[in-house]
Amino acid sequence: MNNNIDWKKYLIVFLITASLFLTAGYLSNYFTNKKVGELKSIQDKISIDILSSETQFSLLQELSCKDVNKSALSSELSSLADKIAYSETNIGASSDIIGLKKYYSLLEIKDHLLMQKISERCGIKSVFVLYFYANKDSCPDCVKEGYALDALRAKYPEFRVYSFDYNLDLSAIKALISIYKIPNTLPALVINREVHPGFTSMEEIEKMLPALEKTIKEDTKETKSVAN
Amino acid sequence: MTSFSSAIFYILTFLAVYVQVFFLITFFENHKKIIKRRGGISLSSYPTVTIIVPCWNEEKTLRKTIQSIFSLSYPKDKLKIILIDDGSTDKTWNIMSQFEDIDNVKVMQKENGGKYTAINLGLQNTETEFVGCLDADSFVHPEALKRIMSYFESDLSTMAVAPSIIVNTPMSIIQRAQKAEYDMAVYIKKMLGFLGAIHVTPGPFTIFRKKVFDDLGPYRHAHNTEDMEIAFRMQKNNYKIEQSNDAYVYTNAPKTVGKLFRQRLRWIYGFLNNTIDYRYLIFKKQYGNFSLFTIPAGIISVLAALYLFSRLSYNLVHFIYIKLNQISVVGVHNLPSSSHIDFFYMNTGTLLFITLFLYSLVILSMILGQKMAEGKIILSRDMLYFFVIFSVVAPFWIIKAIYNTVISKRPAWR
Numbered sequence: 001m002n003n004n005i006d007w008k009k010y011l012i013v014f015l016i017t018a019s020l021f022l023t024a025g026y027l028s029n030y031f032t033n034k035k036v037g038e039l040k041s042i043q044d045k046i047s048i049d050i051l052s053s054e055t056q057f058s059l060l061q062e063l064s065c066k067d068v069n070k071s072a073l074s075s076e077l078s079s080l081a082d083k084i085a086y087s088e089t090n091i092g093a094s095s096d097i098i099g100l101k102k103y104y105s106l107l108e109i110k111d112h113l114l115m116q117k118i119s120e121r122c123g124i125k126s127v128f129v130l131y132f133y134a135n136k137d138s139c140p141d142c143v144k145e146g147y148a149l150d151a152l153r154a155k156y157p158e159f160r161v162y163s164f165d166y167n168l169d170l171s172a173i174k175a176l177i178s179i180y181k182i183p184n185t186l187p188a189l190v191i192n193r194e195v196h197p198g199f200t201s202m203e204e205i206e207k208m209l210p211a212l213e214k215t216i217k218e219d220t221k222e223t224k225s226v227a228n
Numbered sequence: 229m230t231s232f233s234s235a236i237f238y239i240l241t242f243l244a245v246y247v248q249v250f251f252l253i254t255f256f257e258n259h260k261k262i263i264k265r266r267g268g269i270s271l272s273s274y275p276t277v278t279i280i281v282p283c284w285n286e287e288k289t290l291r292k293t294i295q296s297i298f299s300l301s302y303p304k305d306k307l308k309i310i311l312i313d314d315g316s317t318d319k320t321w322n323i324m325s326q327f328e329d330i331d332n333v334k335v336m337q338k339e340n341g342g343k344y345t346a347i348n349l350g351l352q353n354t355e356t357e358f359v360g361c362l363d364a365d366s367f368v369h370p371e372a373l374k375r376i377m378s379y380f381e382s383d384l385s386t387m388a389v390a391p392s393i394i395v396n397t398p399m400s401i402i403q404r405a406q407k408a409e410y411d412m413a414v415y416i417k418k419m420l421g422f423l424g425a426i427h428v429t430p431g432p433f434t435i436f437r438k439k440v441f442d443d444l445g446p447y448r449h450a451h452n453t454e455d456m457e458i459a460f461r462m463q464k465n466n467y468k469i470e471q472s473n474d475a476y477v478y479t480n481a482p483k484t485v486g487k488l489f490r491q492r493l494r495w496i497y498g499f500l501n502n503t504i505d506y507r508y509l510i511f512k513k514q515y516g517n518f519s520l521f522t523i524p525a526g527i528i529s530v531l532a533a534l535y536l537f538s539r540l541s542y543n544l545v546h547f548i549y550i551k552l553n554q555i556s557v558v559g560v561h562n563l564p565s566s567s568h569i570d571f572f573y574m575n576t577g578t579l580l581f582i583t584l585f586l587y588s589l590v591i592l593s594m595i596l597g598q599k600m601a602e603g604k605i606i607l608s609r610d611m612l613y614f615f616v617i618f619s620v621v622a623p624f625w626i627i628k629a630i631y632n633t634v635i636s637k638r639p640a641w642r
Contacts, residue, residue, distance in 0.1 A: 005513055005520060013253055017246045024581035031576035038572060083572055090577070144557045151558035202558055 036096050039087065042080050043100055046107055080104060081163060102170050108162040109172050115160070127211050128160040130190035132182050134167055141199040145187040148202045156212045234579070237539065240532045241582050247525045248589035254419045255596060262418065264603050265474050268301055269374055271381055277358040277373065277435065278308040280350030282343050286364035287319040289480060294327060296367035301374055309333045310350040315340025320364075343431070344447040344454040351441050359438050362477075366432035367396065369476035376435050376475045387467040388429050388436045388459075389475070390417060392601050396478035398610070402488055405613035406481040408594050414473055415597030421471035425517035427499075427526065428456045429469060432477040440467060450505075453498025460506045463518040473600040485617075489625050496629035499526055504633070530626055537623030587615075 084104060087097050115128055131149060133142040149161045164173050166186055180195055182188050189196045191208045206212055279297055283290055297309055309332060313321045321337055328335045338349060347361050358380070362368065368391075376389045392414045395407040420426045429436070434455070441447075444465060450457030462469060482488040503523055509515045510523050554563055594614075595605050 005516060009250075009253060009257075010520075013246060013250045016249050016253070017242060020245060020249070020585050021242065021578075021582060024578045024585065027581045028576055028578040035572055035576070086573060090575070144553065147554045147557040150564055151562035154564060155562060202562070 035083075035087065036094075039080070039083060039097075039100050042083070043103055046080065046103070049107065098168075101165065101168060105164055105168060105170055106172055108164070109176065111160075112162050124211075127156065127158050127209055128162060129205065129209075130176070130180070131161050131163040132166045132177070132186060132188045132190075133163060134165070134186045139186045142187045144199055145189075148200070148205065152202055152205060152212075159209075159212060233539070236535060237579060238582075240528065240535050241579070241586060243528045244532045245582065245586050245589065247521075247528060248586065248593065250521065250525075251416060251419045251593060252589065254422050255415075258419075258422045261422070262473060262600060264600065265371070265375060266603070268371055269378060271374060271377055273381070274303050274306045275358055275377070275380075276306045276308065276356040277302070277360065277377070278310060278350070278354040278356045279433075280310045280312065280347055280354070280359065280361045281364055282312050282314055282346035282350065282361065283316060283320050283324065283364040284314040284340065284343070284346075285316045285318045285320060287316075287323055290320055290323050290364045293362060293364045293367055297362065299370050300368060300372070301370045302377075304332070307332060307373075308354075308356060310353055311335045312346040312350055313337040314343065314346040342449060342452070344449055347454070348446040351438075351446055354438060357438055358435055359441070360433055360435035361431055362433050363431045363479070366393075366477050366479040368433055369478070372433060372472075372475040372477060373435070376433075376472050379470045379472055380435075380437070383468070383470070385468050386437075386470050387440050387462060388434055388469045390421075390426060390429050390434045390469065390471045391432065391475040391477045392417075392471070392473050393430055393432055393477050393479050394601060395481045398481065400483050401613050402485060402617065403481045403483060404608075404610040405617040406488070408608075408610040408614035409618065410481070411597040411601060412590070412594045413597065414601040415593050417471045418473050418600060420517075420522060421469065423517040423521060424468060425463070425522040426469040426471060427459050427463070427518065427522045428453075429459045429462070430477075431455045432479055433475070451498045451501040452494050453502060456495075456498050457502050457505075460502050460509070463515060464506065464509060466515075476601070485621060489621065492622070492625040493628050493632070496530065496626055497632055500530070500629055500633045503527065530630075533623050533626050534630075536619070537627075540619075 080100075081104065084097060084101050088101070112128070112130065118124055129149070131145065133139060133145065135142075149163075152159050153161060164176065166173075166177070166182070166184070166188075176182070180190050180193075182190070182195060183197050185197045187197075187199060189200050189205070191205065196204075196208075281290075281293060281297070286293070294309070294311070297307070300307065309327075311324045311327060311333065313324055313336070315338060324335050324337075327333050334353060336349060336353070338346065350361070351359065358377070372391055376391060379386050379389045393410055395403055395410050398404045398407045417426060431454075440458075440462060444458075444461050444467075447454040448457055459469060482491050503510075503526065506523075509519050512519045551563075591611060594611055595607075599605055
């Protein structure tokens, strides 16, 4: 009867299994680093956008309204927001990710100021909102608000959401909170300089931003003229 | 909660990978000893063997089963057949009676009492040195008996030899999934044989020295898994069990999910309850690898399947909850489309790679089993069917078996 136990074999198998786990950890780390690298390359692109945005801001006085690019920011900005949110949940709030998030928030503020100037000078109706949120555990309605804003962004390509983590340790965000007197009953939207605390539905946002409908009509007109 | 769940997942997957690596190392240690005989072999002597065929309502397959025994390449005067009708209500007895006049065939009838009672009646009427049983839904390969007997010839301490069970002409997807599983079982049983740690001596054509039953007593009810209990009892008494990978027995695997469910419910219930009955064997080094590896590995596989299922169920419910929540906020027409695939959003966590390693090891064990049993490797869709069907259905029979164990409800045979 084979009842002699080969303890060495039990140990070797343990070591092999452990090394397989370490390999899995290494591979995971490798791909995580690649993802952080991708975020950083987007960050570099955005830093150029900041500069461009600032230049445009300075030139604003000399430009005619028709030359103003309403979409000053990189088209990758919204995808960067999604990727940062995904990374925070799945990779963890590492210093790299938090750093990117701060950088992204600053860019948003910069762009927001520019858009405000354009609105005032050129009389363009604003199609943007400021959105203050917190993580889903402390703010369950923020998840719902996120769905509504994502759907609006998909429906109206011109619609811009400047989203800010209410609890992010960034003086510029704290200044925004102070300027608009944002309460801590999140989510909170700022539409046309007016604060709307609590969940605001898609329909309510659409009513408050009648210019949104126009963006679709204008797009349709443009498409037709190109076709003709 | 999430980290607790992940910790459990890590522990269970570590143990599951450990089990697969253990088998693989055992394979590398012993692969030269694995023989795959294609033609006939000769033995130095041909001891007399009794084959007991217990039957209960087997009119459809009995004739073919008996014919396969007659076709065995073994001296006819060294083969005795006992056909036992365990109170069938169909034409089993009529078919059986047609073989009554053949030399060396004994036909018996009794009131229905369960398979183990029928085999025990056969054992009482066995006078030969070797005895085996063949379920009446299975058929033996002509060379199977000689190949099995060669193990007894080469090692006098071998007390039982189990065959390789192959799915007979798999037709349905359910049967093809089982074919991949049975291939894997050939590999696992062979490795357990090398470890001296086989935990089941299958009803179809395991051959024993009669001494096993003389010493240890007859079959027991054993929660309708008498072939598992006798293996546990043999391990407890340090009786050596071998596995012959090239002694084929073809069995009719369940065709439908319902039949498969009932069969596996009985097997898992049997495993759980026999393990409970023999719990004093676990982690006792005097019982060898059976105690330290086989039983714990069986428990791990039950727990891992349960946990994996609960995790998948949670993820599915969570996904549905999110979608419903989204619909309630934005309506069906405004749901975000997910047509764009971005590598960034692919899960590249440690658990993903561990799961990939685990699946690779399981696929490798199927391939090695196929090679051992059939001598060739065919990458068919059967493996895919196995993963899909068993991942979805297996947890249900495991849960039911645990539930039945808790409430002490014994599952029906069929």
